[in-house]
Amino acid sequence: MKFDTVIIGGGLAGLSCGIRLAEAGRRCAIVSQGQSAIHFSSGSFDLLGQLPDGTPVEDPAEGIAALEKCAPEHPYARIGAQACERYAEAARKLLCEAGIPVSGSPRRNHYRITPLGMAKPTWLTIDGYLTTPSPEVLPFRSVCIVNVEGFLDFYPEFIAEAFRRHGVSCRFASVNSPDLENIRRNPSEMRSANIARVFDHEQNLDRLAARIREAARECEAVILPAIIGINRSDAFEVLKAKVDLPLYLLPTLPPSIPGIKAQQALQHRFRALGGEYFLGDSVLSAEVEKNRVKSIRTVNHGDIPFEAEAFVLASGSFFSRGLIATPDRIVEPVFGADTDFVPNRTEWYTEHFFDRHNYEAFGIRTDRSLKLLKEGSVMENLYGIGAGLSGFHPVQEGCGAGVSLISALFVADRILNSLKS
Numbered sequence: 129m130k131f132d133t134v135i136i137g138g139g140l141a142g143l144s145c146g147i148r149l150a151e152a153g154r155r156c157a158i159v160s161q162g163q164s165a166i167h168f169s170s171g172s173f174d175l176l177g178q179l180p181d182g183t184p185v186e187d188p189a190e191g192i193a194a195l196e197k198c199a200p201e202h203p204y205a206r207i208g209a210q211a212c213e214r215y216a217e218a219a220r221k222l223l224c225e226a227g228i229p230v231s232g233s234p235r236r237n238h239y240r241i242t243p244l245g246m247a248k249p250t251w252l253t254i255d256g257y258l259t260t261p262s263p264e265v266l267p268f269r270s271v272c273i274v275n276v277e278g279f280l281d282f283y284p285e286f287i288a289e290a291f292r293r294h295g296v297s298c299r300f301a302s303v304n305s306p307d308l309e310n311i312r313r314n315p316s317e318m319r320s321a322n323i324a325r326v327f328d329h330e331q332n333l334d335r336l337a338a339r340i341r342e343a344a345r346e347c348e349a350v351i352l353p354a355i356i357g358i359n360r361s362d363a364f365e366v367l368k369a370k371v372d373l374p375l376y377l378l379p380t381l382p383p384s385i386p387g388i389k390a391q392q393a394l395q396h397r398f399r400a401l402g403g404e405y406f407l408g409d410s411v412l413s414a415e416v417e418k419n420r421v422k423s424i425r426t427v428n429h430g431d432i433p434f435e436a437e438a439f440v441l442a443s444g445s446f447f448s449r450g451l452i453a454t455p456d457r458i459v460e461p462v463f464g465a466d467t468d469f470v471p472n473r474t475e476w477y478t479e480h481f482f483d484r485h486n487y488e489a490f491g492i493r494t495d496r497s498l499k500l501l502k503e504g505s506v507m508e509n510l511y512g513i514g515a516g517l518s519g520f521h522p523v524q525e526g527c528g529a530g531v532s533l534i535s536a537l538f539v540a541d542r543i544l545n546s547l548k549s
């Protein structure tokens with residue numbers, strides 16, 4: 129099979145790169161072995177929340193400019209501050225055009241509210257989710273926190289405790305319906321995705337709206353876990369109209385409805401642009417000649433190679449098995465590409481869970497144009513994007529989605545420009 133570009137990994141990075149290339153008319157394939165980190169998404173996309181020394185970032189574009197000096201190996205610093213700001217705006221547009229309605233600016237972080245009620249800085253949030261311009265102030269003085277009876281992946285008490293610290297009075301309510309009784313018979317079925325399917329039905333939305341109206345009387349707003357609209361994109365708007373009070377969603381523990389929907393929307397957009405998405409297939413190996421990848425081979429396609437002019441590795445980090453930790457090395461399993469890590473394993477992590485651990489910044493080594501290296505030589509047509517890149521701490525710096533989106537668009541441009549020259 130012949131393509132212009134083959135992308136290994138269909139998470140946020142791989143799909144965004146594929147969409148950009150397909151928009152430009154390139155024949156593009158994505159091979160992806162399974163679920164990606166976006167399935168676990170909070171509904172917000174982080175750009176930069178903290179500098180490596182812990183300094184909070186209000187203006188991510190300014191923070192990225194500071195990284196050029198204090199963290200020159202950071203993917204943002206490699207791409208350059210001005211280009212990052214340009215790609216950030218292009219990424220927002222790409223998400224919206226794919227049907228993921230997000231709001232936010234690379235010039236000012238807003239705050240999303242976590243499943244435990246804490247405020248975290250972020251860049252883009254999907255419409256409908258509770259956000260606030262300042263971590264100290266919520267957009268209401270009284271709120272009704274509604275949960276589904278028996279749903280254990282959402283914690284109204286924790287949320288209320290955090291909200292009360294900001295002077296918000298909280299009331300609780302729970303909802304039930306005969307259709308929920310069916311899934312409640314097996315406690316392991318009481319997950320957000322199954323509950324959301326129940327509320328795709330009009331009569332259950334009606335029942336939910338009636339219960340909210342009754343419970344939230346005299347409250348300024350209503351909080352609901354993200355259990356609305358898995359197969360029906362208008363469900364939240366319909367519910368809002370029926371409730372007639374400001375209604376906000378909060379993320380739940382996984383599975384994440386906003387994440388599942390975002391993944392589906394990106395896949396749909398890529399396919400609609402003519403891209404070929406091979407889900408459930410794994411790339412096993414590559415044929416390389418004189419620092420150029422000729423083809424890759426996958427589990428499902430056996431002897432049939434995928435040939436292309438350019439290849440993009442978007443296989444993620446340890447979470448997605450894009451990187452493997454052996455007792456003494458960090459391995460990139462498909463190409464055997466060079467990786468950045470500290471050799472002494474005792475320095476990989478500390479005993480404190482919330483520390484800035486060295487292993488988080490381990491990843492594939494690239495040059496300034498994000499081409500991979502193998503045994504010290506640059507691979508001419510193989511690029512790396514997303515969570516598998518080295519040089520950044522997605523959790524501590526709050527930059528996971530931003531690195532995936534921006535590196536994806538940067539590499540797409542490099543590939544398109546290389547074709548022009």
Ligand SMILES: Cc1cc2nc3c(=O)[nH]c(=O)nc-3n(C[C@H](O)[C@H](O)[C@H](O)COP(=O)(O)OP(=O)(O)OC[C@H]3O[C@@H](n4cnc5c(N)ncnc54)[C@H](O)[C@@H]3O)c2cc1C
Binds near residue numbers: 529
């Ligand atoms: C649980 C979790 C939750 C997160 N939540 C957020 C959040 O809410 N906001 C935020 O800003 N950031 C979040 N992040 C950070 C996250 O890393 C990025 O947001 C981003 O989604 C990563 O996308 P990616 O495409 O680079 O990698 P991934 O999402 O890891 O995708 C890699 C893909 O490659 C596939 N793959 C791997 N190896 C192969 C192979 N050999 N052949 C074929 N396919 C392969 C995998 O199956 C996977 O689908 C989260 C991270 C995790 C782990």
